[in-house]
Amino acid sequence: MNNVAIFGYGTVGKGVKDLISLNPQFNLVSIFDMPSKKDELGSLLVTKIDEIINNNKIDTVIECLGGDTLAHEVIIKSLSNHKNVITSNKETISLHLKEYLDLANKNNVSIQFEASVGGGIPIIYPLSIQSDFDSINEIIGILNGTTNFILTKMQKEHMPINNAILLAQKLGFAEKDPTSDLEGLDMVRKANILASIVTKKEINNDDIPHFGISKLNDNILKQINDKNLILKMLTRIEFKKDHISILIIPTCLRGDNLLSKIDYETNAISVFGKYQDPLMFVGKGAGKYPTASAILQDLIRVSKNKEYKYCNLKEKAIVKNEFTGTYLCFDDKNKLHELTNPDKKDLSKYKFVCLVD
């Protein structure tokens, strides 16, 4: 039950190896990576995925490859070969969750992905338990450390956006090409995963509208801050009777909103249930050990209860957004236009758009 293999020996894979070595109940059998890692990994290294897939002693694989090509192949083959899979890969989970859950259930194993949303914060598991007995009305969160870091640097330290992006890259928070963070694509995937867990329905990333902060500048931010509002990049999911509203959008918060106090690379998720509202979880959303910690949470859970399953995704969800409320829209000359209950089309005319909470 406790023989483990890791696919991918990058930052997260190394963190997982470190934490496993502190837990004698787990036996790390193999790590898949490039032959160049031989000196570092010695006899742990395997360079063909089938050496792990076909090793019947290995019960659980931890996928730390990233992306959706090799990761997808590894996850499918591992589940098919009766191995539990643990992953932090939000891209592949948001694209193929139904396929993975079906395959895991068919083969009586488990697929776990606590680390895919909110880094080390336990959210997927508690949310899956809560949605078993409670009606979840809404989830609002700061789910991207990179954009929160940039917005905090801009608002608390008056750093220009380009410098903040460069600093985030230097500190390892932002990718070389930061578009997926800045334009909200990373949050689309995370929102998809959270909403799937709650509704037990399949969600298409393409159905989720997202507004980014690439075009934000100091002039716009000053106009927002002058209204005593704090700008945060929020992921908003509302669960309605027959559909889900999901919106990834920069949002103006008042200072008495606890989310306005969540700064730098910290993430926070608020869950509003019918019987237990609100719950808020705060922690580091990314990084070597926060991510590895979430993977260890899954590993311990799976080792105690091999058949722990979330659900199957039975149908496709209807995702639509009503764009209700007040939106601050800035044109190419940074001039503010206030729109109430706009059409999505109206919003697309502006350079930068944010919602007023």
Place this chain on the structure above:
Amino acid sequence: MNNVAIFGYGTVGKGVKDLISLNPQFNLVSIFDMPSKKDELGSLLVTKIDEIINNNKIDTVIECLGGDTLAHEVIIKSLSNHKNVITSNKETISLHLKEYLDLANKNNVSIQFEASVGGGIPIIYPLSIQSDFDSINEIIGILNGTTNFILTKMQKEHMPINNAILLAQKLGFAEKDPTSDLEGLDMVRKANILASIVTKKEINNDDIPHFGISKLNDNILKQINDKNLILKMLTRIEFKKDHISILIIPTCLRGDNLLSKIDYETNAISVFGKYQDPLMFVGKGAGKYPTASAILQDLIRVSKNKEYKYCNLKEKAIVKNEFTGTYLCFDDKNKLHELTNPDKKDLSKYKFVCLVD
């Protein structure tokens, strides 16, 4: 596996009944209470505990009696009769956790108590998972909604302490005799439970020093607030190499500390691990549905994995507090004396004592 009985049909018991009725996978077989509840409960009511204990169809009992006399008897008899036990009763858990865990393990059943700390906030389970792979260094929390409500009313709305206590009683947050909340005894029990989960050692409530807010007055509070500090009632647990430091004490926080923003009856718990720091959980710490929600979390967990166990408590913990740092001590004339690294004896001379964070 899913036949359930409830002991005690007060506020929490009613909340649990409501939530179970929304979950068709659970079958509520019996509720133990006084004969006077017959009209309300009909054939669900039983008035002798053995009718539940000896009913072999019942797998799991939920103890909502409170106190430590009948609750202790019910828990011991239920575990001995191979039933899982779920309870929100921090008094009996803090007094008898070792006995309960030993008995549960011996009989291959589970004792769960998520609701005993932080109401509906999932903390016991995530903490037990985290302490399996991480070194927990420190836990700091606002674990008592009553005192947080009173301190918020006093500081945000300038309400005198006696009015705030009366209002808390009127709203159902505070007991008729509020001493156990105001003097920190409630938090002693909660700290005991959290520290036991992390260290897997037995802890004596009497070893935990606690300072209360009964003697707080507007004059003292004004002197604290004039220093730009916010007073919060904190539970502080530090895990050292060979001992645990636990201290329940009013604490002066700066405005940039997120705990200073946790207001009214809300609870918050920050966990500082070596590999995952800091994690913060925020939510309603008490009340009908928050407490019932935590009980349902346990019920779902136990129904999915009957043998889920926390640990055994193997030895007695060494609990001692160094009283390091700066303490603001107010004498009978509300005059402030600042003490650094005091003896506990020194602190006992003053009317009101708080720590500066």
